[in-house]
Amino acid sequence: MESCNCVxxxxxxxxxxxxxxxxxxxxxxxxxxxxxxxLIYFVKKSAVFPYxxxxxxxxxxxxxxxxTHLINLWTFTMHxxxxxxxxxxxxxxxxxxxxxxxxxxxxxIPDLLSVKTRELFLKNKAAxxxxxxxxIRTQEETGRHVRMLTHEIRSTLDRHTILKTTLxxxxxxxALEECALWMPTRTGLELQLxxxxxxxxxxxxxxxxxHPVINQVFSSNCAVPISPNCPVAKLRPHGGxxxxxxxxxxxxxxxxxxxxxxxxxxxxxTRNYALMVLMLPSDSARQWHEHELELVEVVADQVAVALxxxxxxxxxxxxxxxxxxxxxxxxxxxxxxETAIRTRNDFLAVMNHEMRTPMHATIALSSLLQETExxxxxxxxxxxxxxxxxxxxxLINDVLDLSRLEDGSLQLEEATFNLHxxxxxxxxxxxxxxxxxxxxxxxxxxxxxxAYAIGDEKRLMQTLLNVVGNAVKFSxxxxxxxxxxxxxxxxxxxxxxxxxxxxxxxxxLRVQVKDSGAGINPQDIPKLFTKFAQSQxxxxxxxxxxxxxxxxxxxxxxxxxGEIWIESExxxxxxxATFMVKLGIPDQSNESKxxxxxxxxxxxxxxxxxxxxxxxxxxxxxxxxxxxxxxMHLGCAVTTVSSSEECLRVVSLEHKVxxxxxxxxxDGYELAVRIHEKFTNRLDRPLIVALTGNTNKVTKxxxxxxxxxxxxxxxxxxxxxxxxxxxxxERRVLFETL
Amino acid sequence: MDVIQWxxxxxxxxxxxxxxxFLDDQFIQLQKLQDDSSxxxxxxxxxxxxxxxxxxxxxxxxxxxxxxxxxxxVDAHVHQFKGSSASVGxxxxxxxxxxxxxxxxxxxxxxxxTCLQQLQHEYSLLKSNLQPLFRLRQQIQxxxxxxxxxx
Numbered sequence: 001m002e003s004c005n006c007v008x009x010x011x012x013x014x015x016x017x018x019x020x021x022x023x024x025x026x027x028x029x030x031x032x033x034x035x036x037x038x039l040i041y042f043v044k045k046s047a048v049f050p051y052x053x054x055x056x057x058x059x060x061x062x063x064x065x066x067x068t069h070l071i072n073l074w075t076f077t078m079h080x081x082x083x084x085x086x087x088x089x090x091x092x093x094x095x096x097x098x099x100x101x102x103x104x105x106x107x108x109i110p111d112l113l114s115v116k117t118r119e120l121f122l123k124n125k126a127a128x129x130x131x132x133x134x135x136i137r138t139q140e141e142t143g144r145h146v147r148m149l150t151h152e153i154r155s156t157l158d159r160h161t162i163l164k165t166t167l168x169x170x171x172x173x174x175a176l177e178e179c180a181l182w183m184p185t186r187t188g189l190e191l192q193l194x195x196x197x198x199x200x201x202x203x204x205x206x207x208x209x210x211h212p213v214i215n216q217v218f219s220s221n222c223a224v225p226i227s228p229n230c231p232v233a234k235l236r237p238h239g240g241x242x243x244x245x246x247x248x249x250x251x252x253x254x255x256x257x258x259x260x261x262x263x264x265x266x267x268x269x270t271r272n273y274a275l276m277v278l279m280l281p282s283d284s285a286r287q288w289h290e291h292e293l294e295l296v297e298v299v300a301d302q303v304a305v306a307l308x309x310x311x312x313x314x315x316x317x318x319x320x321x322x323x324x325x326x327x328x329x330x331x332x333x334x335x336x337x338e339t340a341i342r343t344r345n346d347f348l349a350v351m352n353h354e355m356r357t358p359m360h361a362t363i364a365l366s367s368l369l370q371e372t373e374x375x376x377x378x379x380x381x382x383x384x385x386x387x388x389x390x391x392x393x394x395l396i397n398d399v400l401d402l403s404r405l406e407d408g409s410l411q412l413e414e415a416t417f418n419l420h421x422x423x424x425x426x427x428x429x430x431x432x433x434x435x436x437x438x439x440x441x442x443x444x445x446x447x448x449x450x451a452y453a454i455g456d457e458k459r460l461m462q463t464l465l466n467v468v469g470n471a472v473k474f475s476x477x478x479x480x481x482x483x484x485x486x487x488x489x490x491x492x493x494x495x496x497x498x499x500x501x502x503x504x505x506x507x508x509l510r511v512q513v514k515d516s517g518a519g520i521n522p523q524d525i526p527k528l529f530t531k532f533a534q535s536q537x538x539x540x541x542x543x544x545x546x547x548x549x550x551x552x553x554x555x556x557x558x559x560x561x562g563e564i565w566i567e568s569e570x571x572x573x574x575x576x577a578t579f580m581v582k583l584g585i586p587d588q589s590n591e592s593k594x595x596x597x598x599x600x601x602x603x604x605x606x607x608x609x610x611x612x613x614x615x616x617x618x619x620x621x622x623x624x625x626x627x628x629x630x631x632m633h634l635g636c637a638v639t640t641v642s643s644s645e646e647c648l649r650v651v652s653l654e655h656k657v658x659x660x661x662x663x664x665x666x667d668g669y670e671l672a673v674r675i676h677e678k679f680t681n682r683l684d685r686p687l688i689v690a691l692t693g694n695t696n697k698v699t700k701x702x703x704x705x706x707x708x709x710x711x712x713x714x715x716x717x718x719x720x721x722x723x724x725x726x727x728x729x730e731r732r733v734l735f736e737t738l
Numbered sequence: 739m740d741v742i743q744w745x746x747x748x749x750x751x752x753x754x755x756x757x758x759x760f761l762d763d764q765f766i767q768l769q770k771l772q773d774d775s776s777x778x779x780x781x782x783x784x785x786x787x788x789x790x791x792x793x794x795x796x797x798x799x800x801x802x803x804x805x806x807x808x809x810x811x812v813d814a815h816v817h818q819f820k821g822s823s824a825s826v827g828x829x830x831x832x833x834x835x836x837x838x839x840x841x842x843x844x845x846x847x848x849x850x851x852t853c854l855q856q857l858q859h860e861y862s863l864l865k866s867n868l869q870p871l872f873r874l875r876q877q878i879q880x881x882x883x884x885x886x887x888x889x
Contacts, residue, residue, distance in 0.1 A: 622787050622822035629771040629779050693824060715764045715824055718771065 018076055025069045032066025054101075054108055061101045064094035142291045145173045150302045159310040160195075166303050167197045170278065174292055177245055177281040181252070182232060183274045184209065191232070191275055207231045213249075218273050223250040223293040223300075232277050245280030248288050250300045252276050255308040276300060348403060355396050362389045402552055412559050416586045417457035418731075419509070420445060420683075423484060426464045430480075434472050439480055446485030447680055450507070454584030455560065463553045463564075467513050467577045470549065475517025478574070483512045487580050506582050508562065514576045520568040528566055529554045557581055609725055612636045613654045615686070617647045617671070618661035623714070627659060627691070630721050644671045651675060655686045657728060660708075662690045662699065672706040687728055691716070741883035748874045749886055755871070756888075758830075760864055765827030766888055777879075781872060787826045791861055794819045798854055802847070812850065813842040819857070831860050 036059035043055055071087045149169045153162050167179045178198055182191040190206040191214065207214070211231065217224045226233060228244040254272040278296060280286045366386040374382060404410040427443050434441050471480045487510035520528070529550050550564075557564040560581035568575035614636045618624040624640050631638045639655070641647045644667065651658065658675070662668035672688050679685030689710035690703045703711045712724055755761045772779040794815050801812045820835035834857050841849040875885055 620818055620821040620825070622783065622790055623825040625783050625786060626768065626771075626825040629776060629783070630767075632775065633771045633773060693821070715767065715827075717763070717767045 022073060022076055025072050029066045029070040029073070032062050032069060036062050054104055057097065057101050057104055061094070061097045064090060064097050068094050138289075138291045142295045146295055146298050146302075149173065149299050153299075153302055153306045154309075157310050157313045159307060159314070162303065162306045162310055163195050166276075166299065167195055170296070170299060171197045174278065174295070175281065176278050178277075178279045180232075180277045181274055182207065182277065184254070184272055188272075194274075214275060217249045217275060218251050221251065221297070223248045223278075223288075223296045225249075225288060226277075228279070232275060233279065244282045245284055245286065246288050247277060247279045248293065248296060249275055249277045250296050252300045252307075253304045255304055255311075276303075344403075348400060352400055356393070359389065359393045359396060363393060398549070398552060402555070410555075410559065412456040412459060412556075414454055414584070415457065416452055416454050418451060419449065419453045419583070420451055422457060422461050422464065423482070426461060426468055427482075429465065430468050430472055433469075434480065437472065437476070439472060439475055439478060442479060442481040444481070444483045446483075448486055449484060449509070450486075450585060452586045453507075453509070454586055455581070456556075459556045460560070460581065463556050463579065463581075464511065466549045466553050467511075467564075467579065471513050471515035471517065471575075471577065475515045475574070478516030480516075481512075481514045483514075485510055504585075506584050508580050509583050510578065510580045512576060512578045514574065516574040519571045519573040520566065520575050521571055522568060525566055525568065529564075553579070610635045612656055612725070612729075614638055615647065615651055615655045615658045616640045617642070617644070617658065617668075618691070619643065620661070623661060627716070630716060630718060631659075633718060634722055634725065636725075644668075644674075647671060648674060648678070651678070651686065653679060653684055653686070657687045657689060657725070659689050659691055662692050662703070669702055669706045672703075672708050676707055689724070689728065741878055741881045744874050744878050744881075745883060745886045748871065748878065749888065751871055751874070752888060755867055759833075760828070760830055760867055762827050762829035762832075764824065768827060769885070769887055772885070780875075783826060784868065784872070787822055787828075788865060790822055791819065791831075794822075795854070795858055795861065798857075802850055802854060807845075807847055807850075809842045809845050809850075813839060816842060828864055831857065831864060834860055 039055055039059055043052065068087070068090045071083065071090050074083050075087060149166070152165045152169050156162055156165070163181055167181065170176060171179045176197070178196065180193060180197070181195040183194040184190070185192050185206065189209055191209050193205040193207075213226050213230045214232065217226065226247050226249045228234075228247050230247070232249065233247045251273040252275070254274055276296075280288065363386065366382055366389055369382050370379070370386065401410070423443055423445060427441060431441060468480065468482060487508040554564050557579050560583075562579060562581035564577070564579035566575055566577045612635070614631055616624060616627050616631065616638055618627060618640075619642050621642075624642065628638045628640050639650060641650050647658070647660075648671070660668045660671065668690060675686070675688060687709040688707075689712060690699075690708050691712060691714050692699055693714045700711055710724070710728055712720070716724070752761070756765075768780055768783060776782075798812055798815045798819075801808060801815065816835050816838045820832055820839065823831040823835060834853060838850065838853040838857065841853055878885060
């Protein structure tokens with residue numbers, strides 16, 4: 001065979017090299033073929049591989065590379081054209097695929113890389129979340145501890161229990177070695193160890209409050225770590241060699257009620273703090289964590305609130321106890337006072353009798369002595385004795401009265417009495433004295449003053465007598481005028497301190513006594529009503545005056561819910577004494593207090609109606625005649641009329657009584673009013689008596705309202721009429737009980 | 739003596755009338771009013787009463803016969819009659835008048851008419867019963883005796 005130029009004959013040394021190339025190619029091919037197999041195997045195993053297409057591509061690339069190298073095996077020796085073609089095809093394909101793969105990888109590798117970064121990112125995130133979870137869990141636990149602690153603390157209102165529980169719970173929750181509470185002393189200058197966890201009875205260690213560390217703790221509302229060497233932290237027996245645990249202190253505000261403003265939480269400027277010191281166990285290498293510190297702060301606040309509640313409770317309990325004590329004391333005092341009054345009253349009652357008896361004896365016997373035969377000297381002596389005894393008797397009475405008035409044990413009587421007659425009687429009593437002194441007395445009673453009133457007649461008379469007596473006493477000449485009328489509400493306002501309450505059942509009687517005597521200096525007027533004070537300026541001071549009279553009058557007047565006062569323009573200008581008292585108005589129910597008992601015993605009753613002029617008004621002829629006959633039988637001079645007009649025409653002041661029939665059509669009530677208008681003088685006008693067959697209250701009320709003086713029921717017997725007339729003339733009022 | 743007999747008769751008759759209710763205590767009172775100054779007081783009053791009563795009864799009758807009946811008018815008359823009868827002590831008449839008044843107020847015509855008849859009846863009874871009484875009194879007085887007074 002001819003050797004062509006295309007193939008170089010091979011050197012024998014090249015045989016070895018060729019052999020090695022042959023073997024390497026073979027192994028390369030194997031490797032190249034096995035890799036895709038491996039890839040396929042693992043891809044099949046993994047379910048989630050997203051880049052299958054790439055793998056296929058890659059596999060193809062590798063297979064083709066392998067094929068190329070394999071086919072290369074045949075090219076070391078002589079090979080045919082087919083082999084060459086196959087080789088070329090293989091190489092071409094390989095080239096294509098590898099380029100395609102390379103291009104593909106350009107896309108894919110960034111993706112793959114980003115996957116990696118995302119994975120890293122997610123891992124970081126997961127770690128972070130884990131951390132946060134841990135934090136939340138710790139917080140939640142802290143919260144739980146706080147709640148539990150708070151619950152324990154707030155479940156009691158006892159200060160000691162609160163504090164003890166706080167320490168115990170804190171100790172437990174935080175696994176503390178020691179926990180202590182320092183409270184400010186009363187002076188506020190020191191902190192005293194009040195409660196500890198481990199030591200049972202803390203003996204009063206004190207620490208001055210102005211330690212810099214303490215100030216630091218007090219000025220912040222956080223838990224502040226402090227040095228274990230600080231005096232407040234030196235609590236436990238010295239552990240010895242090892243490191244004492246970390247200490248933290250927190251302030252506990254001691255709140256008072258006044259700290260809680262309505263809109264703000266207690267201000268930061270509260271002065272009073274207690275100090276809570278917490279120590280971790282020594283040798284534990286534990287440290288205070290954030291959440292633990294927070295726990296401590298929250299607890300401190302809760303304790304503050306709980307303490308303030310406890311304080312409030314204590315306050316109120318104390319106040320209540322104090323009140324109870326005061327009550328007991330007051331009760332005792334009251335009982336003592338009552339006993340004292342009772343003793344005094346008993347004393348007075350006894351003395352009353354004891355004093356008056358000899359007094360009366362003296363007066364009586366002196367009077368008797370006066371009647372006997374005496375020399376002029378003896379008479380003078382006896383008169384003096386009598387005068388002094390009278391004076392003494394009056395004084396005793398006044399003093400006894402006044403002492404009863406003072407302690408309020410005097411009670412006014414309430415009875416219906418004739419008001420007009422009170423004035424008349426006083427006048428009668430004073431007349432002799434006044435006429436001796438040549439003083440003229442003048443009494444004026446207003447027309448609208450009720451004839452009857454409810455009150456204490458005796459005391460009213462006493463008052464009036466006293467006032468009028470004073471007027472007479474202190475006047476040497478001139479006149480005394482007494483006016484009495486019903487006080488109008490307008491006049492009340494002029495009087496200071498007098499605020500009467502008008503009502504339908506009461507009226508205010510106003511009496512004014514004017515005299516033209518010596519008068520009183522206006523400066524002396526306030527003294528008039530004080531006991532035992534006598535005016536010094538009066539030259540004619542009557543030695544018989546004891547100075548008690550006006551004081552007693554004032555007391556009586558005040559008891560009658562009134563006022564008394566004296567006005568005077570000065571010495572020599574006379575003075576006016578005025579008093580107002582409240583009296584009741586008698587009504588129907590009170591009228592029954594004047595029962596009409598027909599006096600059947602004719603002998604005792606004045607049957608002297610001879611010539612008594614009476615008027616009978618009745619429109620029934622028969623009744624008229626009968627009544628007329630009745631009255632004539634009793635001796636009256638009777639005029640009869642049968643109508644209101646006739647009555648008004650005929651009636652005169654000569655008629656003492658008018659008997660009016662009111663159950664007929666004639667308006668007897670109207671007639672009564674007209675008669676009252678005609679004759680205004682209450683004392684002189686005829687008495688009007690209604691005769692009726694009706695036995696009802698309405699009639700009686702009507703009669704009383706129009707001011708009739710009486711009411712009697714028909715039929716009237718002779719005896720009854722006799723009694724009626726005498727009663728009427730005596731009392732001027734008569735309302736038969738129905 | 740006749741006077742004593744008459745007096746006794748008078749008392750008996752009066753007692754009967756009182757018991758029957760024709761007269762009541764007021765009549766006794768009326769008798770007490772008779773004295774020397776008015777010797778015929780009782781007779782005078784009773785005569786006046788009879789006249790008045792007859793008038794009133796007539797008025798009542800006429801008032802009830804009117805159409806329409808004015809009950810107030812009737813009531814007024816009855817009221818008068820009641821008053822007078824009470825004054826003289828005519829007990830039964832007074833009671834009937836009271837009933838009559840109620841009927842007038844209730845405006846019951848039937849009842850009123852019946853009452854009126856009753857009144858007339860009572861009145862005539864009273865009058866006829868009083869006649870012998872007055873006769874006896876006159877006889878006693880004429881004989882110079884004194885009228886016995888019941889109490």
